[in-house]
Amino acid sequence: MTGSEHEPGPVVRPYAITGGRTRSEHPYPLEALVVTSLVGQEPGPSRSPEARGICELCQNSRSIAEIAAHLRVPIGVVRVLVGDLAGDGLVLVHEGSEQAPDNQLLERVLSGLRRL
Numbered sequence: 001m002t003g004s005e006h007e008p009g010p011v012v013r014p015y016a017i018t019g020g021r022t023r024s025e026h027p028y029p030l031e032a033l034v035v036t037s038l039v040g041q042e043p044g045p046s047r048s049p050e051a052r053g054i055c056e057l058c059q060n061s062r063s064i065a066e067i068a069a070h071l072r073v074p075i076g077v078v079r080v081l082v083g084d085l086a087g088d089g090l091v092l093v094h095e096g097s098e099q100a101p102d103n104q105l106l107e108r109v110l111s112g113l114r115r116l
Contacts (some may be wrong), residue, residue, distance in 0.1 A: 034082055
């Protein structure tokens with residue numbers, strides 16, 4: 001292994017990634033599952049590197065905690081970014097509950113996403 005493999009990348013303060021926001025409007029639990037929507041699967045050159053990373057990572061469902069670990073950013077930053085992506089329709093978040101959404105609702109959401 002070369003020395004450069006162990007050197008950290010450039011340091012970016014969390015508030016720079018989130019535009020100065022420190023809290024998400026949606027305080028997702030650590031176990032909330034995030035999956036990229038059909039819209040989020042399309043290339044988006046104007047997306048930030050973190051947004052692109054989340055969309056790529058969540059092609060398979062991932063928890064908030066997993067996203068933070070993979071991207072090596074604080075959980076609070078991931079919550080803000082996922083909230084933004086969910087608001088833009090690029091990811092879907094399932095916070096988990098005792099009652100899962102019914103199949104008809106999921107079909108309507110999927111149909112609506114396909115029409116976008």
